[in-house]
Amino acid sequence: MKRYELLKELAKLVTDQDLVITSIGGVKPEWYSLMPGNGTMFADLLGCATPFSLGVALNLPHRRVIALDTDGGMLFNLGALCTVGKEAPPNLTIIVLDNERYEGVVGSPATHTASGRMDLERIAAAAGISSTGTVKTTENFAALAATMLSDGQTGLMVAKIEPGIFRDVPPDRVKESDGIEDKYRFMRHIEQLEKISIRPRYARE
Amino acid sequence: MEPRLASLVLQGLKEAHVKFVVGLPDSMLAGVYAAAEKDPEIRYVGVTNEAEGASIAAGAWITGGRSVLVMENSGLRAACEALSRLGLVNGIPVTMLMGYRGDLGERFHWGVNHGITMEPILNALRIPYWIIDREDQIIPAVKRAVLHGISSLYHNAVIFRTPLVDEGK
Numbered sequence: 001m002k003r004y005e006l007l008k009e010l011a012k013l014v015t016d017q018d019l020v021i022t023s024i025g026g027v028k029p030e031w032y033s034l035m036p037g038n039g040t041m042f043a044d045l046l047g048c049a050t051p052f053s054l055g056v057a058l059n060l061p062h063r064r065v066i067a068l069d070t071d072g073g074m075l076f077n078l079g080a081l082c083t084v085g086k087e088a089p090p091n092l093t094i095i096v097l098d099n100e101r102y103e104g105v106v107g108s109p110a111t112h113t114a115s116g117r118m119d120l121e122r123i124a125a126a127a128g129i130s131s132t133g134t135v136k137t138t139e140n141f142a143a144l145a146a147t148m149l150s151d152g153q154t155g156l157m158v159a160k161i162e163p164g165i166f167r168d169v170p171p172d173r174v175k176e177s178d179g180i181e182d183k184y185r186f187m188r189h190i191e192q193l194e195k196i197s198i199r200p201r202y203a204r205e
Numbered sequence: 206m207e208p209r210l211a212s213l214v215l216q217g218l219k220e221a222h223v224k225f226v227v228g229l230p231d232s233m234l235a236g237v238y239a240a241a242e243k244d245p246e247i248r249y250v251g252v253t254n255e256a257e258g259a260s261i262a263a264g265a266w267i268t269g270g271r272s273v274l275v276m277e278n279s280g281l282r283a284a285c286e287a288l289s290r291l292g293l294v295n296g297i298p299v300t301m302l303m304g305y306r307g308d309l310g311e312r313f314h315w316g317v318n319h320g321i322t323m324e325p326i327l328n329a330l331r332i333p334y335w336i337i338d339r340e341d342q343i344i345p346a347v348k349r350a351v352l353h354g355i356s357s358l359y360h361n362a363v364i365f366r367t368p369l370v371d372e373g374k
Contacts, residue, residue: 019268021264041267043290043295044290044294044295045260045287045290045291046286046287046290047256047286047287048256048257048259048260048286048287048290049260051252051257051258051260051261051264052260052261052263052264053264054250054261054264055225055227055250055260055261055262055263055264055265055266055268055270055272056264056265056267056268057264058225058248058250058261058265058270059224059225059264059265059268059269059270060268060269060270077254077256077257079252079253079254079257080252080253080257080260082253083250083251083252083253083257083261086251087250178294179294179295179296180294180295180296182295183267183295183296183297186267187267190267190268190269191269194268194269196269198266198267198268198269199355199358200355203352203355203356
């Protein structure tokens with residue numbers, strides 16, 4: 001299963017009322033090319049996309065929040081799964097894009113998930129996350145994602161994907177913004193969506 | 206921190222419209238975690254390490270839920286990776302409340318290193334901070350730190366020194 005094909009299926013399920021948080025890595029340009037709107041925070045966090053998403057989900061319990069995390073990111077900070085399990089936000093779905101590689105590194109060295117002896121899904125379940133699953137095909141991904149986004153439970157899905165980054169993004173769908181612009185776009189989007197002021201022009205006591 | 210002083214911290218947070226206290230408990234600010242957990246106006250989120258805590262606080266903050274991260278100053282070291290990315294890449298602020306372990310006069314050998322590393326790390330990350338040791342400083346320092354996060358879109362810290370904090374047994 002290629003990540004881009006999986007993300008295309010996810011894009012069919014995500015509405016303009018949902019919020020998506022990405023990890024670092026190839027998922028950022030691919031997801032942007034499919035969903036260039038402002039409902040995604042293209043976070044630049046290593047091992048912290050899931051806890052960042054937890055903060056979003058706890059603050060906006062009426063919104064579906066989707067974390068697009070990775071095997072490398074998840075392994076960097078496994079304790080975060082225990083906090084997710086303890087807090088159990090019903091509006092949070094974590095999708096672990098597991099290519100069993102540190103893909104951004106020269107030579108794409110293997111992560112621990114490549115050993116076949118560890119299982120992120122079972123770790124998540126043991127951490128108290130109520131809805132978990134592992135998928136290896138696009139069809140199964142689409143079905144499980146649809147379930148997890150509508151079942152009112154904290155969800156974590158491990159999606160086993162092939163290494164590789166989609167390179168044929170149309171020129172008008174290439175992500176060129178930096179982290180600061182990404183932040184402002186997401187923050188202003190939330191302000192409009194929630195009809196709130198997060199950063200007023202003049203902060204007052 | 207005794208309950209009376211911890212209640213002043215909570216009062217400052219509420220006056221600054223803080224909704225989330227994210228924390229990894231330590232002895233110095235023990236009263237603050239306990240008070241936050243009990244307070245119906247505050248959502249307390251306990252974490253497993255401070256990098257995770259900074260990220261949860263940032264996720265809440267950027268979606269309109271004002272937040273602070275409460276921890277021992279040793280947690281600053283664990284939080285560095287997330288703080289660097291959140292602050293320097295995205296400009297999403299995390300206001301931190303810390304006890305000053307390793308201050309001059311530290312009683313425990315294991316705490317000395319926390320004091321040695323705290324200010325150099327804060328300075329390396331260009332994080333402004335206030336070190337307070339008087340009761341009348343608590344509410345204004347907490348409120349102004351939260352305010353400064355909004356205006357600067359960058360991290361800051363309030364560091365509580367004895368006699369405001371308990372040194373532990």
